[in-house]
Amino acid sequence: MNTIGSRSSLVTSEFWESQEMREALLKREISTVYKLLRKNGISQRQIAAATGQSQSEVSEILKGRQVMAYDVLVRIADGLGVPRGFMGLAYDEGTAIKVVGTSGDPQSEEDESVKRRKFLAHAAAVTVGAAVFGEDEGWAPASDQTPIPGRIGVTDVRQIEAATSALRSLDSRHGGGFCRDAVIAQLRWAQQLLSAQRRDGIENRLFVAIGDLHNLAGWTSFDTGLIDSARGHFSRALEFARRGGDDSLVANVLYRTGRLYLHHEEPNEALKLFQLGQMAAQNTGSQLTTAVLCANEAWAYAKLGMERPAKNLVNMAKDMFERSERTDPPGWVRFFDETDLYAMIGAIHTELATKDDADPKHSRIAINSLTRAINDYGGVPTRNVAFQCTMLALNHLIEGDIDQGASMGALALDASEHVRSKRVFDRMRPLEDLAQKRSANPMSRELAERIRSHRVA
Structure with a gap:
C-alpha cells in the first residue's frame, strides 16, 4: 500500500x-x-x-x-x-502508457517509402483545409479512459501550455531521450480533456495546445530515433492545429516533419513538406515563421547539391528574419533567434562544403557562422552545441586544420555526454568518416576512434 x-x-x-x-x-x-x-x-x-x-x-x-x-x-x-x-502526470511504474509505433505493430513494418507518401498526402490535405480530423492512418497513439474534470476552462488550457513550454525547454537542453516519456504522459492527460465540457471560447485554444503537445511528442520521438511514432504525432499535430485554426502551428509541424526526412537523407520529401509549410506560413503573415521555412528549404537544396537556390533562400531567410516581429512569438517558433539563424547558415554551407569539387568558400563561411553561433550559446553543453561543434570540426578537417578539427570534435563529444539524443550521434557519422580518412594523423585517428566508441556505447 x-x-x-x-x-x-x-x-x-x-x-x-x-x-x-x-x-x-x-x-x-x-x-x-x-x-x-x-x-x-x-x-x-x-x-x-x-x-x-x-x-x-x-x-x-x-x-x-x-x-x-x-x-x-x-x-x-x-x-x-x-x-x-x-x-495526469502519469508515466511511472503504476501507470501503463501506450506509445505509438511500438515494436510488433504491423504498421511499423510497412514499407518506409509508402509511409512517406501517405504522410505527405495527409499533410497536403490538412494544409489546404481538407476535413481529415480523427482519421486513423495507423499512427494515432492509443488513449485509455481515466477520470477527467467534468468541466474545463482557460486555466486547464494554460496548464497544458505551461507543461509543454517546460518540456520543450528540457528537450532543448537535454535531448528528447530525457523527457519524451513525460511528454507522452502529459499528452495522454491532455487528450482526455477533449471529452470534458468546455467553457465558451476555449475550444480552439485547447485544440492548438494539444496540437503543440503532439508536435513536441513528434520532435522528441524523432530525436530518439522513433520515426513511426514521430510521424504519428506530427500527423495528429497537423489535425489539431488545423482544427484550432492556427496556420503558424501547421507551418511549424510541417517544418519539423521535413527535418525528420532531411535527417534521414530524403531531401526531396523534406523540400515538399517545407514548401507546404510555406503555404501555411503565408497565411499567418509571420515573417519569423517564413524565415524558418526558408532556411530549411535552403538546407534541403544544399543536400541536393543545388547551390544557387540554397543561397537565394538563405538570403530570403535573413531578410525575413530582419523584418520579423520577435517580441512575443508563439512558443513553437520562439527558438529561432539570431543564434539559430547563424547555426542554420553554418549547416547549409557545411552541406555544400561536403559535395564533390566544392568551392572552399563554403567551409570558410560555415566556420565563421558556426563559431559565432557556438559563442552565443555561452558554452552550455546542449544538443545544439553538440550539433554545431560537430559541423565546425568537420569543416576544419575539410580545410586541413586537423588540430582545430580534433579540438572541436572533442567539444562535440563532451557536449553529447549531457544529452540523450540519437540525432547527435547520427550527425557525427560524416565527421567520423572524414577523421578516419585522415587517420594517418594521430589526432584525427583518435577522434575517429572516440566517436566510434561513443556511438556504439
Whole structure:
C-alpha cells in the first residue's frame, strides 16, 4: 500500500482517495490539496519539507497561487507520495502508457517509402483545409479512459501550455531521450480533456495546445530515433492545429516533419513538406515563421547539391528574419533567434562544403557562422552545441586544420555526454568518416576512434 514517504509518512494512502481530494488532484488545484492537508493536521513546515519548497511558497499556494510548471507538479506529487496518475502526470511504474509505433505493430513494418507518401498526402490535405480530423492512418497513439474534470476552462488550457513550454525547454537542453516519456504522459492527460465540457471560447485554444503537445511528442520521438511514432504525432499535430485554426502551428509541424526526412537523407520529401509549410506560413503573415521555412528549404537544396537556390533562400531567410516581429512569438517558433539563424547558415554551407569539387568558400563561411553561433550559446553543453561543434570540426578537417578539427570534435563529444539524443550521434557519422580518412594523423585517428566508441556505447 502506498503512503506518503516511507518511514516518515505524513498521511496514509487512503487520504488521497477521498472524493474532494481526487477532484482537487485531477484539476491540479494544489491550493486545495494543501488546505486539505492542513485540515488533516499537517503543518506548512511539513508540507514544505516534503515538497522541497520554502514555507513562504507553501503559504502563497495556500492563499491561492496556482502551480502550473510541470516539473514543480511532479516534485509535489513525488514529495507527498501522490500517485502521479491522480494528477495526469502519469508515466511511472503504476501507470501503463501506450506509445505509438511500438515494436510488433504491423504498421511499423510497412514499407518506409509508402509511409512517406501517405504522410505527405495527409499533410497536403490538412494544409489546404481538407476535413481529415480523427482519421486513423495507423499512427494515432492509443488513449485509455481515466477520470477527467467534468468541466474545463482557460486555466486547464494554460496548464497544458505551461507543461509543454517546460518540456520543450528540457528537450532543448537535454535531448528528447530525457523527457519524451513525460511528454507522452502529459499528452495522454491532455487528450482526455477533449471529452470534458468546455467553457465558451476555449475550444480552439485547447485544440492548438494539444496540437503543440503532439508536435513536441513528434520532435522528441524523432530525436530518439522513433520515426513511426514521430510521424504519428506530427500527423495528429497537423489535425489539431488545423482544427484550432492556427496556420503558424501547421507551418511549424510541417517544418519539423521535413527535418525528420532531411535527417534521414530524403531531401526531396523534406523540400515538399517545407514548401507546404510555406503555404501555411503565408497565411499567418509571420515573417519569423517564413524565415524558418526558408532556411530549411535552403538546407534541403544544399543536400541536393543545388547551390544557387540554397543561397537565394538563405538570403530570403535573413531578410525575413530582419523584418520579423520577435517580441512575443508563439512558443513553437520562439527558438529561432539570431543564434539559430547563424547555426542554420553554418549547416547549409557545411552541406555544400561536403559535395564533390566544392568551392572552399563554403567551409570558410560555415566556420565563421558556426563559431559565432557556438559563442552565443555561452558554452552550455546542449544538443545544439553538440550539433554545431560537430559541423565546425568537420569543416576544419575539410580545410586541413586537423588540430582545430580534433579540438572541436572533442567539444562535440563532451557536449553529447549531457544529452540523450540519437540525432547527435547520427550527425557525427560524416565527421567520423572524414577523421578516419585522415587517420594517418594521430589526432584525427583518435577522434575517429572516440566517436566510434561513443556511438556504439
